[in-house]
Amino acid sequence: MTIKQIAELANVSSATVSKVMNGKDKNISEATRQRVLKIIEEEGYIPNGIAKSLKVKSTKTIGIILPDVMNLFFSELARGVEDMAEAKGYSIIICNTDNNEKKEQKYLQILQEKMVDGIIMTATESSANNIFCKFKTPMVLVDRDIDFGNKLGLIEVDNVEPAYEATKHLIDKGCKRIAFISSVKVNKTSVNRYIGYEKALLEAGQTIDENLVFLDSFSIESGCLGAQKILKDHKVDGIFCGNDLIAIGALKEIKERGLRVPEDIKIVGFDDISISRYVDPPLTTIKQPIYEMGNEAVNMLVDIIEAREVDMKRTLKACLVERQST
Amino acid sequence: MTIKQIAELANVSSATVSKVMNGKDKNISEATRQRVLKIIEEEGYIPNGIAKSLKVKSTKTIGIILPDVMNLFFSELARGVEDMAEAKGYSIIICNTDNNEKKEQKYLQILQEKMVDGIIMTATESSANNIFCKFKTPMVLVDRDIDFGNKLGLIEVDNVEPAYEATKHLIDKGCKRIAFISSVKVNKTSVNRYIGYEKALLEAGQTIDENLVFLDSFSIESGCLGAQKILKDHKVDGIFCGNDLIAIGALKEIKERGLRVPEDIKIVGFDDISISRYVDPPLTTIKQPIYEMGNEAVNMLVDIIEAREVDMKRTLKACLVERQST
DNA sequence: ATGAAAGCGCTAACAA
DNA sequence: TTGTTAGCGCTTTCAT
Numbered sequence: 001m002t003i004k005q006i007a008e009l010a011n012v013s014s015a016t017v018s019k020v021m022n023g024k025d026k027n028i029s030e031a032t033r034q035r036v037l038k039i040i041e042e043e044g045y046i047p048n049g050i051a052k053s054l055k056v057k058s059t060k061t062i063g064i065i066l067p068d069v070m071n072l073f074f075s076e077l078a079r080g081v082e083d084m085a086e087a088k089g090y091s092i093i094i095c096n097t098d099n100n101e102k103k104e105q106k107y108l109q110i111l112q113e114k115m116v117d118g119i120i121m122t123a124t125e126s127s128a129n130n131i132f133c134k135f136k137t138p139m140v141l142v143d144r145d146i147d148f149g150n151k152l153g154l155i156e157v158d159n160v161e162p163a164y165e166a167t168k169h170l171i172d173k174g175c176k177r178i179a180f181i182s183s184v185k186v187n188k189t190s191v192n193r194y195i196g197y198e199k200a201l202l203e204a205g206q207t208i209d210e211n212l213v214f215l216d217s218f219s220i221e222s223g224c225l226g227a228q229k230i231l232k233d234h235k236v237d238g239i240f241c242g243n244d245l246i247a248i249g250a251l252k253e254i255k256e257r258g259l260r261v262p263e264d265i266k267i268v269g270f271d272d273i274s275i276s277r278y279v280d281p282p283l284t285t286i287k288q289p290i291y292e293m294g295n296e297a298v299n300m301l302v303d304i305i306e307a308r309e310v311d312m313k314r315t316l317k318a319c320l321v322e323r324q325s326t
Numbered sequence: 327m328t329i330k331q332i333a334e335l336a337n338v339s340s341a342t343v344s345k346v347m348n349g350k351d352k353n354i355s356e357a358t359r360q361r362v363l364k365i366i367e368e369e370g371y372i373p374n375g376i377a378k379s380l381k382v383k384s385t386k387t388i389g390i391i392l393p394d395v396m397n398l399f400f401s402e403l404a405r406g407v408e409d410m411a412e413a414k415g416y417s418i419i420i421c422n423t424d425n426n427e428k429k430e431q432k433y434l435q436i437l438q439e440k441m442v443d444g445i446i447m448t449a450t451e452s453s454a455n456n457i458f459c460k461f462k463t464p465m466v467l468v469d470r471d472i473d474f475g476n477k478l479g480l481i482e483v484d485n486v487e488p489a490y491e492a493t494k495h496l497i498d499k500g501c502k503r504i505a506f507i508s509s510v511k512v513n514k515t516s517v518n519r520y521i522g523y524e525k526a527l528l529e530a531g532q533t534i535d536e537n538l539v540f541l542d543s544f545s546i547e548s549g550c551l552g553a554q555k556i557l558k559d560h561k562v563d564g565i566f567c568g569n570d571l572i573a574i575g576a577l578k579e580i581k582e583r584g585l586r587v588p589e590d591i592k593i594v595g596f597d598d599i600s601i602s603r604y605v606d607p608p609l610t611t612i613k614q615p616i617y618e619m620g621n622e623a624v625n626m627l628v629d630i631i632e633a634r635e636v637d638m639k640r641t642l643k644a645c646l647v648e649r650q651s652t
Numbered sequence: 653a654t655g656a657a658a659g660c661g662c663t664a665a666c667a668a
Numbered sequence: 669t670t671g672t673t674a675g676c677g678c679t680t681t682c683a684t
Contacts, residue, residue: 003663014662015663018663022663048661052663054660055661
């Protein structure tokens with residue numbers, strides 16, 4: 001079923017059908033409008049959006065590239081993106097990279113072939129800066145910045161200050177030996193959180209003990225592993241975790257060793273993913289406006305796509321939410 | 327940059343370029359092949375997939391409609407779908423319905439307009455059966471069956487038997503008063519789990535006490551609420567939760583009342599979402615092969631799309647995994 | 653081994 | 669108020 005067939009059934013030209021379908025019907029008589037609408041309804045006609053896209057040069061879809069939707073942080077981000085996109089009439093194609101640059105490259109190519117109107121992406125931890133040289137598709141980066149030649153949009157939240165705040169919170173609660181478990185150093189986000197941690201420690205006159213720092217990945221497993229490694233040989237009374245997943249893993253490991261949170265060890269996480277308030281004890285953490293970041297990313301992207309004036313960088317605030325793990 | 331321009335630069339026709347790009351180059355001399363490839367590389371040419379799709383009548387994309395990606399169950403399912411889709415050369419468009427039929431309808435329409443090659447969907451809890459009458463796009467349903475006129479694919483796992491097993495497990499562990507917290511009765515999955523629960527209770531000579539049954543939604547909040555309501559006025563020593571999210575909520579509520587799991591109350595969940603092994607205590611639950619269901623869904627869908635012989639129904643097994651909550 | 657040309661289903665400028 | 673038509677960028681058949 002094509003527009004042409006509908007046109008024939010309605011005894012009009014395809015141009016007319018097109019006009020009524022797209023609401024460009026100022027110059028269409030109500031009679032024909034109704035007739036066309038009726039036929040469309042009767043036939044259950046669904047227009048071919050691909051043909052339309054080819055013609056109008058817009059697919060009304062945006063691609064989203066992220067490490068892994070199963071990660072609560074990214075699923076919330078994706079949801080924020082999808083909801084706002086839907087509200088603005090866009091669909092989203094989702095791509096998981098597992099922090100693999102090869103896959104990132106591949107998806108970038110595919111999305112462009114699919115002619116998405118724009119791309120929202122959380123870059124791989126170690127994305128080369130030069131990926132985006134001859135890059136035309138509008139794009140906004142979320143969560144992870146990368147240096148590049150072009151002018152890509154960026155939604156970020158400051159990590160250093162909140163990390164400082166988190167560590168400071170631990171110190172204020174009386175912690176003297178504070179560990180840090182996070183992702184590897186190629187991950188800028190992780191590095192920035194480390195900087196905040198360091199700053200707070202130094203400011204409080206505490207020394208940085210490399211033995212209390214474990215850097216692996218932003219995952220529960222990594223939290224377990226880190227806590228295990230550190231607690232085996234060292235005594236700590238506080239842990240600042242690079243994200244909530246790590247905190248959840250650390251929590252588990254701590255309890256398994258018969259230690260109590262927060263009595264023996266206090267923990268603060270980062271992100272405030274949806275599950276964090278439900279773990280035991282509810283996690284004190286730095287709340288990032290994850291869902292809103294997703295929203296803002298599409299706001300900015302659509303502004304760029306539709307060629308409006310845009311600030312290419314938007315910084316959101318993260319702040320401490322105190323629960324029972326500290 | 328179009329195929330035509332590449333053709334000019336290479337001094338060949340666009341037909342030739344098309345052939346080398348698509349590997350239909352048996353009759354292309356190696357010299358021209360190399361020349362064309364070189365130009366493509368140099369120019370960073372990216373073919374217009376929309377134009378291609380219009381011509382070949384295939385978009386190599388499949389749509390996935392589910393309640394909410396933020397729900398760990400569905401994010402794992404989505405990941406299973408995405409991974410297999412990627413392996414088979416398909417991209418995926420993701421749509422969240424929040425169990426809202428209106429949204430489901432809308433997305434069904436949009437996906438068809440976007441000419442997806444197929445759709446994978448977890449139907450709304452109360453999806454009307456007649457939605458899919460004049461429906462052409464290949465489709466496979468996951469997790470929730472619905473009666474319909476057409477022949478849609480279905481990936482399911484039996485719920486009754488595992489629910490029976492879960493309840494039986496509680497009984498075997500000595501529970502005499504077992505509550506059931508789950509989603510509402512329009513949700514077939516929930517109903518089937520109730521049937522299993524009932525069967526086990528009856529078989530063990532225990533009575534069904536309506537006061538110990540709380541039906542609301544498959545969410546953590548619902549688990550909190552249910553446990554709260556039930557524990558306020560009744561004494562129970564076991565709870566079978568309709569899914570793990572509910573179990574997590576119930577766990578929290580139980581602990582807040584100063585009760586211990588599993589000593590005072592034993593809990594078993596359903597699904598075995600990724601977080602379940604990390605909660606405290608690690609959750610005994612019915613493991614569904616969620617990721618594999620996603621995989622299988624695209625396997626079946628692609629078989630349908632490519633017109634291969636297919637069994638339109640595939641039933642996977644779920645089974646009990648015992649951890650420390652019982 | 654290569655090219656010409658039709659056509660996929662739609663929109664929009666222009667004509668009537 | 670409605671219709672004619674060119675063309676979006678590609679693939680593919682058929683000629684050459």
